[in-house]
Amino acid sequence: MRAMLAELLRTPRLPSVWAWSLLARLHVTATGIALSLHVAGWTDSYLWAGVVSAGLALGSGAAGPLRGRAVDRRPSAPILVITGVLYSAGLAALAFLPPSLWWLGPVIALATGLFLPPATQVSRVVLPRMVPERLRASVYSMEAAMQELLFIAGPVGAAAAVSLSGARAAVLLCAGMALAGSLGFAWSVRRAGVSQPERPDADPADGARPAASAAPRRGGVLAVPGVLPLAAAYGLLGVGFNALDLALVAWARDRGTPGLAGVLALVWALGSLVGGLYAARGGGPGLVGRVLLAAVGQLAVAPFLPPLMAGHPVVLGAALLVSGTTIAPAIGAIYTRLGEVAPAGRRAEAFGWLSTTATTGAAVGAPLAGALLDGLGPAAAVALASSTAWVGVLVVRRVPKLPRPADESVREDART
Structure with missing residues (x-):
């Protein structure tokens, strides 16, 4: 594993691009807490705070495939700059919106979400392009592991900003992070020479596996065998993650120690980080096995x-x-296989669908988990989490197997 990490870090421009890709996404995990607390101050209603946050998530999820398609067709650096400016402006508008105009909150949030910078899609397309084929599965596993750092740092930073300077300042901080991260990421991908979209006829770097076929004219990228099951499985895992989060919050609040929810969420994220780093070394279970272990x-x-x-x-x-x-190993396996089955030149759009299904899964899972928490308790909500993950196991079994490389000495990291 140390040798793999050393090789990745030696790849020209890769550390810089990777670091900026993480900074460009840090605001996403912080905005939820900051915005909810800010909006709650308008009407003293957490319900309305949830409505505004739902508007932001809905806009982000609905436009995910469109942003990905734009990245597939046009240079990513200008897209990151434009969306970064518009998204940060939308957050600033929410921060300065007078409480008397509270009813405009969901509208502004929805419009803001449409322009969420596509840093996630860009990173999952350009990072694998910068390494040899044999390291791509490791890159996706590392990407899933590093994502856990965002779920640790973002909420902690938002909570600290709220405590020190207030909720409005925290929202403005998120806007500033979105702008600075997008501009820095745009600069890094352009400097690394990976801003241009991927050629549709691009072949893998070492020729170990045939290039993916073009997307069908009817049905778009979702009609490519394997793309829809992978996106659906990702959304089903999202239902479970959201339900387990809510169960921890309810358990901690009911026992009079709400702060424990954050501590346990941190422990959960650290476990995922460890698992992702271990999976990045290669080997281990394949796609179905990793989703099964998550269930x-x-x-x-x-x-x-x-x-x-x-x-x-x-x-x-x-x-x-x-x-x-x-x-993280399960998510990394989904990233890896999606990057392999999605057609070259359409991969950012495919990863955009992951954003859509994850948002949909959270929107569906939250009320179901809440009803189970009210009626049966936290264990029932976690049972929902597990049940959707088990459905995800059945779904990923429909992902077609990939042809093995002609050179058997080349390791297949994402076997089924």
């Missing part, structure tokens, strides 16, 4: 929550740490 990992948390068990923080934290180790 098992989520189910393993349920017995340690009410009403099955009172939920001792140390025991629950240990269960979450183990469960977390299955998350």
